[in-house]
Amino acid sequence: MQEEQATLQAKGVTKRYGDFTAVDDLSFEVRPGRVFGFLGPNGAGKTTTIRMIVGITFPDEGQIKLFGQPVTTETQGRIGYLPEERGLYKKMKVVDQLKYFAALKGVSGREAERRIDFWLERMQLADWKKKKTTDLSKGMQQKIQFIATVLHDPDLLILDEPFSGLDPVNVEFLIDVISEFRTGEKTIIFSTHLMETAERLCSDILLINKSRKVLFGSLREIKESYGQNLIAFRGEGAGAILEDRAMIDRVVTHADEQELHLAEGVDAQDVLRRMVAAGVSISKFEKTEPSLNDIFIDRVKGGDNSDE
Amino acid sequence: MNRFLAVVVHEYKKVVLKWSFLVGTLLLPVLAGVFAFVPAIIFSLKGEPTRIALVDRSGTVAPRLKDNLSADKMAERARKAAADAAVDITPSQDEQLKRTSAQLVESFIFTDVDPAGRSLEEIRSDLTSRITAEEFDAYLIIPPDVNDTAAVYEFRSRKGADFITNDSLRDALNSAVRSQRLAEANISEERLAAIGKPVVMDAKGLDDRGGEKDTTGLMIASFVIGLMIYITLAIYGQAIMGAVVEEKETRISEILFSSARPFTLLFGKLVGVGLAGLTQLAIWIVSAAALLAFLALQTDLSQLVGAVPEISLLMIFYFLIYFLIGYFIYASIFALIGSVVTSLQEGGQFAFPPVMLLLVAFYFSLAVIRDPNSTLSFWVSIAPFFAPITMPIRIMAETPPFWQIALSIGINVLAIAGLVWLASRVYRVGMLMYGKRATIPEIWKWIRYA
Structure with a gap:
């Protein structure tokens, strides 16, 4: 795994909130050009870990390096982050919101407009450019949020539960777009509790439970070792x-x-x-071979037993 | 820096391009106009005349009463009242007086009713039934002896709540009875007027160069400016809170925090909305100046304009400085509240403390108008939270020494630095805490550990 520089490198990362340890001594690497599945039950510490990667919070112990550098506003600019809890300004036009999000990532003017038009077209939302959020369906809003995530052409895409709230047709559509995005040296981290989707999309996975790492490696190796x-x-x-x-x-x-x-x-x-x-x-x-779901259930339950 | 500018531009546009901004900017001057002119217009509207049955048991008061309600007499009395108050009346104002008096006169129609030996009871029940039949609107019974100070002048009216009519009638009746009493005591009206005339006190303030200035105009202008600062601070503070709560409620903050530091976002928001506030104030100041210039050209109203105290450019500069100071102080408090609560309604409930502080500051400003150089005025114009309203008023009433202004600005800028720091600590944690409102100990924890 060391032949090229990892996109993301986490070493001994720990985050505490008072007496509660949200992430405990977590180490892993994400290689460039891979789709990395970040799995775990609700409350396992996924969102806390992601927040540390995108620079919203910082680890109490340990270190996270992105593209070989510590987390700064500069690394933030190379990441596209679609949070699990996401939203849009209610009374603002689609195009104005997208312009603002792009400007915050350093893309503005003509270039921003060109990219917004491209993505609205790609997402089949060109007719909704001048509409306000309140006029859009939930699925459309999700797509707009995705556009906001990729407008600045990030090197690393982090999608936290990207499919929640989408109908099956749009899930397929988004998977297509993500697969397209993958071509080139882009890296994708995506967090989900839907094992079937993870199994379909991910080349590497990290499974955490109760703040700790449970499984980490390529999907292939994991399945074989689980044999x-x-x-x-x-x-x-x-x-x-x-x-x-x-x-x-x-x-x-x-x-x-x-x-x-x-x-x-x-x-x-x-x-x-x-x-x-x-x-x-x-x-x-x-x-x-065992499905990821089997492994997940087995390891998460196993983890429970060893704790008690 | 780019991100900061992006936030500033975004927040500025969000406020300025809203309908409410346009409406608010235009509405305030219109409302001010309405408050100034509408009461005058309404009172000048002619009502239906009041038909009064007059029972004069003294036989002397009725002619005097009718005379007192004649147009000439009423205008004369108004002129006299104005002279007593040492106000000069322009010819056009005199014309106006005559018109209103004439209107008032037309609103009374008297019918003499002869008691004709009937008892008071009989007269009363007769008149009451005629009023019920709408032959009259009211009756007035004048007692036989004008010198009996305990005697009751009985006035009953269907339109009991018409206070303008009632007041004019009472005045006219009072003066009629007094004239009759004087006549009976052999004292001339002129003699009494000379004895009773109030002294003429010419009250004008002196500015620091010894020049005279009109204190009435100053007081009104101070009050208006104090009120204006109070309103804009409350409005823009709440605007900030609304913007913060929206980003928290819609979960946009998570995307924003992954793009820029929370401090950049909060400070950009404060600056953007603050610039929108300055824009609105600038529009108001320019339009007020234009309005005054226009009024000054109308000879009719030059008197009114003359009462507006002289406001120098330096004063306007100070007002803007203090608007910004007040804005940053209150906006950071509102932002702090916005990042703690979970919805705008909840925010409304918790906006109580800063609004209360603003109100106290406004009340202190009244004390400053009364005595700009008192110890109290000194302290409240330097204290944070109060200075943004009290100091501009103090500057206008009686510009304090420069060191006091400098001290006040210095202390308040320090307070802003502290409050913005505090707000940004709470903001960065609070914005990501969904679902429940934080308790005070929790907020304290965020401030210490965040």
Whole structure:
């Protein structure tokens, strides 16, 4: 991971509010050009960490470096931040708000107008340029907020729960735009509690729970290292074999199939052989890897147990 | 610096390009005009005449009463009253007096009713029934003996609340009865007038160069300026609070804080809205000057304009300085409140302390108008919170030595630095605390640790 300079480097970052430790000794790196998923249940410390990255608050201990520098107003200018709690001026025209947000990031005049027109067009909102926020739907407001985040062409995009409040069509649309943004040397950090989306978009993930790091690495490596034997199974007459605890640790029943968690050291081939021998009628038998959701639930619950 | 300018421009435009700004800028002069002229217009409107049945049991008062309510007599008395007050009357004002008197005269129609030996009770019930039948509007019974000081002059009217009519009638009746008493005591009217004439006291202030100045005009002008500063400070303070609360309520502050330091944002906001306030004041000052210049050309009103105290450019400069001082003091308090509360309504409730302070400052300014050189005037024109209203008035009434102005400005600038610092500490934490209002101990914690 060290071959090139990390976009973001956090070392031993700790933030306390009175007696409450919101972020505890957190270290991680975000490599350039990657989509970095920042995951964790509500209240885990995601937003606090992001606020330290964008320079709203500062760590009590430890250090955050962006593009090799400490956090300053200069690094703020290279970040586009879409907060989870976000809003617009109610009675101001769309174009005026966007101009203000751009000016705060150092883009003004003709250049700002050119970019605003481009993005409004891209987001299919060109007709709403002169309208006030109160005339826009919630989804449109979300898109305007996204435009405000990218107007200054940031090198690092931080999106905190970007899809909350969007309908499925707009979620797909925004994913397209984000993927487009990714081409080039742009880095994206995005925080979510929706594991399916994270799994789809992220190349690296950091999972935190109760202020502490739980998992960190590339999604690929994590899944492989997590490598529990998991089989998606659909069939008739396997009752006895599924009850055999020496072979199958537990069975999770879904609507139309079952998820078989194999016991330690059991080979999936052996299970299949036994089923065939026992005359089970098999319509599906597929080795799968754990979903991010499984890992998330497992690790977060595991974390709970080890704490208590 | 760029970001700071962006914030200033944004906040300035947000205030100035609003309808309320335009309306407010135009409305204040219009309102002032309305307050000055409308009462005069309303009172000059002619009402329906009051028909009065007159029962004169003395047989001497009625002719005098009617005479007193004639146009010539009324105008003469008004002139005399003006002369007593040592006010010069211009020919056009005299004309005006005659007109109003004539109007007043037309508003009375008297009908003599002969008692004809009937008892008082009978007369009363007769007249009451005729008033109910709308033959008359009122009746007046004059007792037989004018020298009986305990006697009651009975006036009953359907239009009991018409105080203008009632007052004119009472005055005329008083004077009629007095004349009759004097006649019976063999004292001439002129002799009594000479005895009773009040002294002429010519009250004018002296300025520091020994020149005379008119204190009445000065007092009114001081009051107007004090009120104007009070109103603008309250309005712009609340404007700041509204802007802060909006950014907190809509969660825009999180985006803003990721783009610029909270201090830059807060200070930019204060400066931007402050410039909008200066713009409005400049419009008012220029239009007031234009209005006065216009009035001075109208010979009719030159008298009025002459009463306006001389205001030098230096004074205007001081007013603007003190407007800015007051603005920064109160705006930072309002900004602090705005970043603590969760909604504008809640902010309204907590705006009470600064508004109270402003009100106290305004009341102190009345004391300063009365005696600009007292110890109290000295202290309140130097103290933070009060100086922005009291010092401009003191400067106008009796410009204090320069060291006092300098001291006052110095102390208040220090107070501003402290308040802005305090407000920005609270602002940077408070703006990101959604959901509940902070308690005083919490705010104290933010100030210390933020």
